[in-house]
Amino acid sequence: MSDTNRGLIELRGEDSLKFLQGQVSCDLHQLSDDNFIRGCHCTPKGRVIFLFSAGLKDSDCIVLETHPSIVDTAIASLKKYAVFSKTKITDISDQKLSIEPELSDLDRLRAGIADITSGTTDQFIPQMLNLDLLNFISFKKGCYTGQEVVARAHYLGAVKRRMYLLNLSTNCVPEIGQALFNIEGKQLGTIVNAQANKQGQIEALAVLATSSSDIKRIVIDQTEISVERLDLPYELG
Template identity: 30%
Template sequence: MSDPLAPPVFVSLSHLGILELKGKGAATLLQGQTSAQVAHANGNFAPLTCFCTAKGRVLANAQLWKVAEDHYRLMLSRDLLDSLLAHLKKFAAFYKVELRIAQEISLIGVIGEDAGHQMAQALEVSLPDISWHQAQSASQDAQMLRYPGLQPRWLACIPQAGIAALAAIPQASISQEESPWKLLDIQAGIAWVTSAQQDQFLPQMLNWEALGGISFKKGCYMGQEVVARAHFRGQVKKRLARAKVTTNTSIEPGTPVYDETGKSRGQVVVTAADVQGNIELLAVLATNAIEEELSLNIEGYPVSLLALPYPVERLDPETLVAH
């Protein structure tokens, strides 16, 4: 198999999409619904966040950034855009907020320093060098957001009118194969919930507080009481784990992970092929299966647990926005 991180280094991220919020009450609406402290989305820092049910289960996890006064964008799994839009519309009329799925915006994964500088120059955007921070064009239409990973990488948010700017990149070609970006997400310990996993996990089961995606210092939001109780009482019995399976057989999200006795210990959330053609993945597993290093398998293939690039402990986003 070819190296998934070889050129082209511009990757079309069609599995992700943008939900836009505009209006005087946009920040207030978001503040009551999302785990982020909305004031942290200040045009520089672009926090991770999530939306939950009243029982604290994740409806969608997302990245939030501010485009202009009273104008925000949420990036999340494309197949959750309609359901999150419907959820937020229940409250939008009270806050005089316009919600829409921004179909005209393209999301491009940019991998490597050279590719980052080329894209930034084409979009006339400065290049952010700190993870979860953003920079945008003078027109406020295009943004570049820095992501963590084993290679330098950015997410470029480009309106349809700006796609022509890619012609300025020498020999630029945009791959339609998302695996390189998904692999870097997996290696960074980042899992984006899809419709198949909606309403199944507490945010902590996705390590969302370890990524700075939950503010425990803000006021109430939907599901906050359950999320806070699980954190302060230590009631999270499942966690996101990184793993590898030596096979080139496709493994679908939702596939159970079993121990040697045949007992289910969790499920796969996202997968991607690595350089050798094997499968790297993130799975939500019982914490005792991780801590006791149980012998695990997926469809009979042995599972090797890999280290996450961050400690599984609370990371307050207040420390990240300070950068």
């Protein structure tokens, strides 16, 4: 295990797996000592609170790796449901371990994998972040918090917003959660993550209305800029 700048949450106790299985989108029964699994924890309305990679630390201990800014929010949300479970939920971000192979923020962005932070929590259903295309969701595992909303969007095809990879013609990295508008002033979407590349260009993941995904110019922070849609390493369908 290697050092990481990610946040780490430990769930320890005999009920940890059973408890977490009822709270997250992935099927934790697929976990083993030599593999990890990605998932999300949602509100009852199906909005993503945080994303994570889960791994087994030992037989009664699961560790969730997530964005450091969301650790406190994640723990508080999980603890609301853990009152009657034999599990202890702890911030162990000071420990030197990682659940999955480390990616730079830019590589993660280019892989089309969102990071939910304190600036974007409780805003998107999983499909808006393409989590259904990235194996963050099991549609066979049964009930979990927010499952009805997530399943309805999946089976009815009611996803009108998706996450896209964009190249923005600006020198300023936009803030996470910043709104994007068209030149008429209508909001088109939201910045999920953004990074400057070695060429000084800004690459971003943004949730946009699918009807606006091919727009060429946007307004961000009252400045009009050109935008290019880049290919993701998976099909949006």
